[in-house]
Amino acid sequence: MAYQYDLFVIGAGSGGVRASRVAASKGFKVAVAEGSALGGTCVNIGCVPKKLFVYGSEYGHGFDEAAGFGWQHEGVSFDWSVLRDNKTKEIERLNGIYGNLLNNAGVELISGFASFVDAHTVEVNGQTYTAERILIAVGAKPFIPDFEGNDLVVSSNEMFYLESLPSKALVVGGGYIAVEFAGILNGLGVDTTLAYRGDQLLRGFDQDVRDFASVEYEKSGIDVRLNTDVASIELVDPQQPNASRLVHFKDGHSEAFGLILYATGRVPNVSTLALEKAGVETVKNGAVKVDRNFTTTADSVFALGDVTDNIQLTPVAIKEAMALIDYWFEAKPVNFDYDNIPTAVFSQPAIGTVGLSEQEAETRGIDFRVYQTDFRPMKHTLSGGTSRSLMKLLVNNQNDKVIGAHMVGDYSGEIIQGLGIAIKAGATKADFDATVGVHPTSAEEFVTFSEGSLKKRD
Ligand SMILES: Cc1cc2nc3c(=O)[nH]c(=O)nc-3n(C[C@H](O)[C@H](O)[C@H](O)COP(=O)(O)OP(=O)(O)OC[C@H]3O[C@@H](n4cnc5c(N)ncnc54)[C@H](O)[C@@H]3O)c2cc1C
Numbered sequence: 542m543a544y545q546y547d548l549f550v551i552g553a554g555s556g557g558v559r560a561s562r563v564a565a566s567k568g569f570k571v572a573v574a575e576g577s578a579l580g581g582t583c584v585n586i587g588c589v590p591k592k593l594f595v596y597g598s599e600y601g602h603g604f605d606e607a608a609g610f611g612w613q614h615e616g617v618s619f620d621w622s623v624l625r626d627n628k629t630k631e632i633e634r635l636n637g638i639y640g641n642l643l644n645n646a647g648v649e650l651i652s653g654f655a656s657f658v659d660a661h662t663v664e665v666n667g668q669t670y671t672a673e674r675i676l677i678a679v680g681a682k683p684f685i686p687d688f689e690g691n692d693l694v695v696s697s698n699e700m701f702y703l704e705s706l707p708s709k710a711l712v713v714g715g716g717y718i719a720v721e722f723a724g725i726l727n728g729l730g731v732d733t734t735l736a737y738r739g740d741q742l743l744r745g746f747d748q749d750v751r752d753f754a755s756v757e758y759e760k761s762g763i764d765v766r767l768n769t770d771v772a773s774i775e776l777v778d779p780q781q782p783n784a785s786r787l788v789h790f791k792d793g794h795s796e797a798f799g800l801i802l803y804a805t806g807r808v809p810n811v812s813t814l815a816l817e818k819a820g821v822e823t824v825k826n827g828a829v830k831v832d833r834n835f836t837t838t839a840d841s842v843f844a845l846g847d848v849t850d851n852i853q854l855t856p857v858a859i860k861e862a863m864a865l866i867d868y869w870f871e872a873k874p875v876n877f878d879y880d881n882i883p884t885a886v887f888s889q890p891a892i893g894t895v896g897l898s899e900q901e902a903e904t905r906g907i908d909f910r911v912y913q914t915d916f917r918p919m920k921h922t923l924s925g926g927t928s929r930s931l932m933k934l935l936v937n938n939q940n941d942k943v944i945g946a947h948m949v950g951d952y953s954g955e956i957i958q959g960l961g962i963a964i965k966a967g968a969t970k971a972d973f974d975a976t977v978g979v980h981p982t983s984a985e986e987f988v989t990f991s992e993g994s995l996k997k998r999d
């Protein structure tokens with residue numbers, strides 16, 4: 542049967558843009574449907590604007606720290622609308638670049654939200670399109686739990702376009718988005734509380750990293766409240782358009798905030814896709830079920846990125862797209878390797894991590910040793926800042942291979958990228974020891990760990 546396209550991609554985000562662009566450049570006739578702005582979550586309401594806000598908020602501490610280096614700065618003030626609007630201009634510039642990339646590759650762009658008619662047909666704005674293959678790359682959206690007053694909170698989506706900043710904010714959640722936005726708000730001068738229902742923030746990260754980061758967030762000025770959950774929220778004065786929100790916590794305590802951000806996870810964006818019409822099944826959290834070649838339960842339909850039940854990171858969605866291209870064009874089985882993916886949390890201080898945590902290494906029954914240090918970064922000898930950095934290296938005792946590296950501190954996102962290459966390449970502790978340090982840096986600690994830094998483990 543003749544189809545209109547070789548490939549129809551649903552969603553022009555991190556994974557969808559890469560897959561459609563590369564498939565078209567290799568000769569496929571490709572269309573991509575996008576219901577919102579080009580570039581998806583990462584470009585519009587994720588990684589990029591978030592990082593711009595992080596840069597903006599770091600000056601909040603930077604002005605204080607500059608005094609010890611001789612800088613006088615009377616009358617410094619901050620204008621939220623300048624940061625917000627300059628950010629938006631930059632994002633619009635990037636939207637244009639994405640449009641050009643797709644155009645130049647010969648991809649046909651269809652504006653609107655797509656849904657399935659069958660396993661080879663989609664519908665956008667009442668028009669149908671047929672394709673030999675359809676790729677679902679629709680990402681995820683914020684999840685906000687059901688409770689009284691949940692219409693009074695915002696998600697990360699709205700944080701990028703706030704009319705004004707509140708004087709006092711509550712962030713609920715303990716994952717990436719919660720700690721990153723708590724840092725942003727705190728740095729921009731908002732009195733910030735971070736409430737998490739569990740014992741410690743950042744579940745899944747190394748326990749020492751979690752404990753250390755939590756203390757550092759407190760020192761930076763965030764009011765971190767663990768084992769704290771919200772029961773309900775009401776408007777203090779419903780007549781006022783910008784009335785503050787009164788939060789009733791489950792422990793009986795009540796407190797008013799000008800803004801409440803819920804960062805309680807993200808769910809796959811599948812509700813309007815009519816997946817059942819194509820025979821595409823989902824797993825229990827709503828994620829599209831795929832095999833190791835990103836093929837769904839319908840042979841002609843594929844899925845990747847945040848809509849599947851894998852790691853939700855932009856470089857992962859992009860690499861998955863490239864792997865799928867190889868599968869289609871070179872008949873290479875995908876066998877995507879989700880081990881040793883470096884990641885950074887752009888909190889303040891930032892966290893960088895790659896490989897196994899101490900707890901994961903234990904669960905896997907590996908015989909390993911841990912090198913660990915924490916120290917006051919050189920900058921703070923003059924800045925007066927009290928923040929400290931943590932570094933940690935896990936080494937397999939059987940073959941001397943480095944199996945995990947973790948850092949809390951300035952530049953840890955940048956530093957961990959290089960360590961990711963070393964660990965992926967199978968570097969041993971002896972290789973780290975043989976590497977000459979860059980002095981004076983924090984990063985050199987990773988190549989100078991000696992017996993004296995061995996952590997005593999039970
Ligand atoms: C606040 C925040 C910060 C983040 N920071 C980072 C970071 O620093 N580093 C990092 O690696 N990752 C970060 N992420 C995660 C990253 O954004 C995602 O992992 C990544 O965008 C996933 O790419 P994707 O292609 O799967 O989906 P997306 O990029 O979400 O793209 C999906 C696209 O599909 C469109 N769409 C949805 N339904 C339809 C439909 N029916 N028809 C047509 N189009 C549709 C959407 O409008 C969207 O444009 C962050 C996420 C958030 C929310």
Ligand SMILES: NC(=O)c1ccc[n+]([C@@H]2O[C@H](COP(=O)([O-])OP(=O)(O)OC[C@H]3O[C@@H](n4cnc5c(N)ncnc54)[C@H](O)[C@@H]3O)[C@@H](O)[C@H]2O)c1
Nearest residue numbers: 686714715716717718719804805806807853854885886887
């Ligand atoms: N720097 C980065 O690379 C970056 C930044 C932001 C987001 N991301 C990606 O996006 C994903 C989503 O981020 P996220 O922070 O929304 O999710 P997350 O899964 O990292 O964290 C969600 C948090 O909400 C808590 N939670 C869940 N349900 C709750 C409830 N009912 N009440 C109270 N708390 C609840 C969870 O315990 C968890 O702490 C991340 O896992 C990550 O993969 C990456």
